[in-house]
Amino acid sequence: MKNLSLFNKIIFLLNTLFALVLAISLLVPYVPTNYISFLSFLSLVVPISVLVNAVFVAYWLLKRKRIFLLSGSLLVLWYLFLGSFYKFSGQEKVDVKGEKDLSIMTFNARGFNLFKQMDGNNVDTLIYNFVTEKDPDIVCFQESLYALKRNKALSQYKYKFIDFIYGVHRGKVIQSIYSKHPIIKIDSISFPGSANNAIFADILFHKDTVRIYNVHLQSFRIIPGLNTIKNEESSKLFARLKKAMLKQYEQANLIKESMEKTPYKKILVGDFNNTQYSNVYQVIKGEMNDSYFEQGKGFGRTYDLLKFPIRIDYILSDPEFEVLSHQNFNERLSDHFPVMATLRLNSEQ
Incomplete structure (x- = not known):
C-alpha cells in the first residue's frame, strides 16, 4: 500500500470490496439458507463478481503488483469448488440414439x-x-x-x-x-x-x-x-x-x-x-x-x-x-x- 499512488489505493480498496463479496459468495452454496438468508442473494451476482475480480487481476498483473493474488486466489477457489459459468467445449447433439x-x-x-x-x-x-x-x-x-x-x-x-x-x-x-x-x-x-x-x-x-x-x-x-x-x-x-x-x-x-x-x-x-x-x-x-x-x-x-x-x-x-x-x-x-x-x-x- 505504501508504494501505491492515490489512484491505485482507491483501486485496491474497490478490489478488496469485490474480493470480499466473492469470498462470501463461495460460502453461500454450502451454508443452509435459513442461516444466512440475508446474504443468499449473492448467488445471483456471482458471475458479475467473478468478472469484476478477473478485471482486477488483469489490472494488477499489468502493473506487476502481487496484489493480483487477492482476487486471483479467490478465482481459483471459485473454479475448483463451484465450477465455471462458461464452458468452452461440449456435445450438443447425439448423431444416433441408442435403445437406452x-x-x-x-x-x-x-x-x-x-x-x-x-x-x-x-x-x-x-x-x-x-x-x-x-x-x-x-x-x-x-x-x-x-x-x-x-x-x-x-x-x-x-x-x-x-x-x-x-x-x-x-x-x-x-x-x-x-x-x-x-x-x-x-x-x-x-x-x-x-x-x-x-x-x-x-x-x-x-x-x-x-x-x-x-x-x-x-x-x-x-x-x-x-x-x-x-x-x-x-x-x-x-x-x-x-x-x-x-x-x-x-x-x-x-x-x-x-x-x-x-x-x-x-x-x-x-x-x-x-x-x-x-x-x-x-x-x-x-x-x-x-x-x-x-x-x-x-x-x-x-x-x-x-x-x-x-x-x-x-x-x-x-x-x-x-x-x-x-x-x-x-x-x-x-x-x-x-x-x-x-x-x-x-x-x-
Whole structure:
C-alpha cells in the first residue's frame, strides 16, 4: 500500500470490496439458507463478481503488483469448488440414439403467452412447432396453462401429466410432463404458501422405472426487472429477496425428501429461479449430474438477468445416467430459454 499512488489505493480498496463479496459468495452454496438468508442473494451476482475480480487481476498483473493474488486466489477457489459459468467445449447433439438413450427438454413457457407478455398471437404455435422439431422423448413445461390445443399440437406424446389440481383459478402455477413412454404413476409436491410446486411421473423405460421430476421453485419476483430495482427501496428489495430465498430453501428440502424416498432412478428438471451458486441448487443436486457441466458449452444461458446471461433452469440426473449431450437454445419464446439433454441409462436389466 505504501508504494501505491492515490489512484491505485482507491483501486485496491474497490478490489478488496469485490474480493470480499466473492469470498462470501463461495460460502453461500454450502451454508443452509435459513442461516444466512440475508446474504443468499449473492448467488445471483456471482458471475458479475467473478468478472469484476478477473478485471482486477488483469489490472494488477499489468502493473506487476502481487496484489493480483487477492482476487486471483479467490478465482481459483471459485473454479475448483463451484465450477465455471462458461464452458468452452461440449456435445450438443447425439448423431444416433441408442435403445437406452432418453432425450428430455425443460422449458418455462410462461403460460404459452396467454397473457400476451410477448408480441404476436402465435407464440404458442411457435413453441409447439419448436418442440415437434426437436422431438425430445420427454418434455417438461413450467407455467404450463392447460389448453386442449396444446394436447392436439403435441399429439406425438401419448402420455402426459398436467397438474390440474394447481389450476390458474386457484392462484397456482401449472406444471406438465409429456412423455412418449408410458406413465405408470403421477403425483405432486405442494409448496406451502406458494403458487409454485413440483410434480413427478414414474415412466416405464424399457424394463426400468424412471422417476421424472418437474420443479418450479419460488418465483416471487426473485429475478426482478431493471425498473423494479431502480424504483424499489433497497430495504424492501432485500426483504423480498430474503423471503423468496427462504421459501426456495423450504421447497428444495421438500423435493429432496421426496427424492430420498423413491427407489427409482431419477431425472430432475425445471426452473429453480436461482443459480448454480445457491444453496438450494446444492440441496437438490446432491450427487446428481448436471447436464451442463457434463456436456454443455458457452454460458448455458436460460435467462437474462439485467441483460447478463445466467443459468437458472437445469437438467439433473442420477449417476446411473451418462450425459451424452446438452443443448441450450436461443429461441425467444418466453422470458426463459429451452434446454435439452440426451441421457443414456446404464442398467443391468
